[in-house]
Amino acid sequence: xxxxxxxxxxxxxxxxxxxxYELGKTNPNVVALTADLAGSLKLDAFIKDFPDxxxxxxxxxxxxxxxxxxxxxxxxxxxxxxxxNFATGRVYDQIRQSVAYSEKNVKICASHSGLTLGEDGAxxxxxxxxGMMKMLPNMTVINTCDYNQTKAATIAIAEHVGPVYLRFGRxxxxxxxxxxxxxxxxxxxxxxxxxxxSVFVTGNLVWEAVLAGEMLAAEGxxxxxxxxxxxxxxxxxxxxxxxxxxxxxVSVEEHNIWGGLGESIAHxxxxxxxxxxxxxxxxxxxxxxxxxxxxxxxxxxxxSYIVDAVKRAIARK
Amino acid sequence: xxxxxxxxxxxxxxxDILRMVSAVNSGHPGGSLGCTxxxxxxxxxxxxxxxDADGKPVFEMDGKDEDLFFLSNGHISPVFYSVLARTGYFxxxxxxxxxxxxxxxxxxxxxxxxxxGVRIASGxxxxxxxxxxxxxxxxxxxxxxxxxxxxxxxxEQQEGQVWEAAQFAPNKKLGNLTAIIDYNLAQIDGTTxxxxxxxxxxxxxxxxGWNVTEMQGNDMGDIIKTLKDAKHDPEVPTLILMHTLMxxxxxxxxxxYKWHGTALNEEQMANALGQLPVYxxxxxx
Numbered sequence: 337x338x339x340x341x342x343x344x345x346x347x348x349x350x351x352x353x354x355x356x357y358e359l360g361k362t363n364p365n366v367v368a369l370t371a372d373l374a375g376s377l378k379l380d381a382f383i384k385d386f387p388d389x390x391x392x393x394x395x396x397x398x399x400x401x402x403x404x405x406x407x408x409x410x411x412x413x414x415x416x417x418x419x420x421n422f423a424t425g426r427v428y429d430q431i432r433q434s435v436a437y438s439e440k441n442v443k444i445c446a447s448h449s450g451l452t453l454g455e456d457g458a459x460x461x462x463x464x465x466x467g468m469m470k471m472l473p474n475m476t477v478i479n480t481c482d483y484n485q486t487k488a489a490t491i492a493i494a495e496h497v498g499p500v501y502l503r504f505g506r507x508x509x510x511x512x513x514x515x516x517x518x519x520x521x522x523x524x525x526x527x528x529x530x531x532x533x534s535v536f537v538t539g540n541l542v543w544e545a546v547l548a549g550e551m552l553a554a555e556g557x558x559x560x561x562x563x564x565x566x567x568x569x570x571x572x573x574x575x576x577x578x579x580x581x582x583x584x585x586v587s588v589e590e591h592n593i594w595g596g597l598g599e600s601i602a603h604x605x606x607x608x609x610x611x612x613x614x615x616x617x618x619x620x621x622x623x624x625x626x627x628x629x630x631x632x633x634x635x636x637x638x639x640s641y642i643v644d645a646v647k648r649a650i651a652r653k
Numbered sequence: 654x655x656x657x658x659x660x661x662x663x664x665x666x667x668x669d670i671l672r673m674v675s676a677v678n679s680g681h682p683g684g685s686l687g688c689t690x691x692x693x694x695x696x697x698x699x700x701x702x703x704x705d706a707d708g709k710p711v712f713e714m715d716g717k718d719e720d721l722f723f724l725s726n727g728h729i730s731p732v733f734y735s736v737l738a739r740t741g742y743f744x745x746x747x748x749x750x751x752x753x754x755x756x757x758x759x760x761x762x763x764x765x766x767x768x769x770g771v772r773i774a775s776g777x778x779x780x781x782x783x784x785x786x787x788x789x790x791x792x793x794x795x796x797x798x799x800x801x802x803x804x805x806x807x808x809e810q811q812e813g814q815v816w817e818a819a820q821f822a823p824n825k826k827l828g829n830l831t832a833i834i835d836y837n838l839a840q841i842d843g844t845t846x847x848x849x850x851x852x853x854x855x856x857x858x859x860x861x862g863w864n865v866t867e868m869q870g871n872d873m874g875d876i877i878k879t880l881k882d883a884k885h886d887p888e889v890p891t892l893i894l895m896h897t898l899m900x901x902x903x904x905x906x907x908x909x910y911k912w913h914g915t916a917l918n919e920e921q922m923a924n925a926l927g928q929l930p931v932y933x934x935x936x937x938x
Binding site: 404 | 714715716717721763764765772773774775776777779780781782783784785786787788789790791792794795797813814817818820821825
């Protein structure tokens with residue numbers, strides 16, 4: 337298993353804040369909006385240096401999505417920011433009609449996704465957002481794994497014309513991807529070569545998958561580890577090439593197994609290359625209050641559960 | 654343009670609406686007829702549009718340096734399509750495709766078919782005021798001094814998002830935004846008072862910080878006067894309560910909410926078209 341070193345730990349939302357600040361300097365069309373969560377979304381530097389291009393919408397997310405759609409008519413690139421629950425479930429119809437169906441160049445940027453926002457509990461821990469967003473025609477869906485990847489993705493989506501859902505989070509995670517990376521939408525990142533089992537992982541759990549890979553390597557099991565940061569469009573070629581080699585798969589995500597990355601991969605495999613697949617994700621349940629670490633353990637998302645899933649998948653080959 | 658000439662165009666547009674809806678036995682004639690005079694006033698007179706050398710409108714999605722109009726209550730698409738066609742955004746013959754398979758004239762307006770003149774999909778109610786506010790904000794960022802208009806239904810005022818946007822626009826000092834409410838007091842299930850009373854809309858919008866005025870939406874002279882004379886405070890958006898009759902222009906339809914979404918039968922069509930003359934220089938599509 338390849339070694340992934342890190343010297344720093346940061347939250348992915350700070351990567352977003354750094355990315356949008358960079359965009360503020362380089363792209364005069366970029367406008368940032370928020371619904372009373374400017375601090376949580378790390379917009380402070382952007383607001384300070386580009387106050388005219390910041391729109392505080394107050395606690396009114398539906399209006400924020402509509403205003404964003406309107407801003408594109410005039411050539412602006414709105415980045416609408418709030419927590420993942422309020423950025424998707426609360427405003428699904430506004431995104432559907434005014435953004436996705438209307439083909440508007442709106443970037444919906446969502447922090448505090450999944451269980452790992454922790455103590456706030458299930459009202460805020462959305463585990464269905466990837467499913468809702470990937471079902472919308474025209475929508476690009478991205479879920480990033482560390483500070484650097486989030487920053488790079490934030491910069492990359494400004495260049496992409498069309499609606500995007502960018503999902504990141506609150507937990508502090510190792511910064512293990514390159515600072516100078518070029519983020520390519522729709523192109524999976526092949527993190528480790530192996531032939532025992534394909535592990536497809538997205539978002540906050542990529543680091544857990546790295547730990548799982550190290551634990552498995554100690555037992556002589558080398559996994560083919562692939563980071564699927566773009567849920568849609570899905571890199572089918574990377575998935576099929578890997579599973580052709582390994583013959584089985586595990587999908588890993590901080591999301592309901594219904595509707596998430598695992599289901600998209602299962603679709604690709606069922607149509608092209610039917611092979612055993614195991615699913616790491618929440619099992620059709622809401623979350624609850626707790627520390628991120630406690631929640632990942634209780635809901636079966638930590639490295640040890642990935643190790644077990646890999647062994648189950650291999651046994652089914 | 655002369656008031657009488659605009660009224661003649663409105664007669665033709667009303668014929669288009671009834672014929673479009675009747676041809677597919679579906680669509681929303683009531684609100685379309687009630688708002689016909691506003692659409693004719695806007696598109697044939699008030700809006701400062703981008704035109705080519707032949708005087709034909711040029712459609713660009715960005716709409717920079719021209720007035721913009723957004724239709725929030727998308728179900729009155731027949732009047733929108735008729736007026737867009739008759740001002741030259743696309744051929745009037747295309748009106749015959751309304752609500753048919755593979756048409757650009759979808760049941761509710763959409764950008765997906767790239768129909769010139771449409772800048773946002775609408776149909777699911779309550780979203781247009783937010784979109785228009787965003788477009789008005791964009792104009793300010795672009796130092797573009799043109800204006801943004803949006804039409805909503807009065808039943809639509811029951812949607813919560815309308816009030817999010819109503820709070821947003823004055824707080825952001827969007828004086829380049831005019832919202833118009835089709836105040837016909839009717840919606841699908843009955844009167845607005847009976848279904849879920851909006852109460853005093855003028856007082857509500859005033860309390861939210863809007864400049865509120867009223868106009869007679871089936872009086873061409875009053876529409877032109879109100880829209881042109883409105884003294885726009887550069888920092889205060891304007892809300893116009895537009896008094897209309899659902900189904901205006903056809904005696905047996907006027908004022909009856911049952912015509913919100915019902916097509917006319919053959920006998921009713923003959924009667925209705927008899928009340929709407931074709932004036933010289935115009936003809937049915």
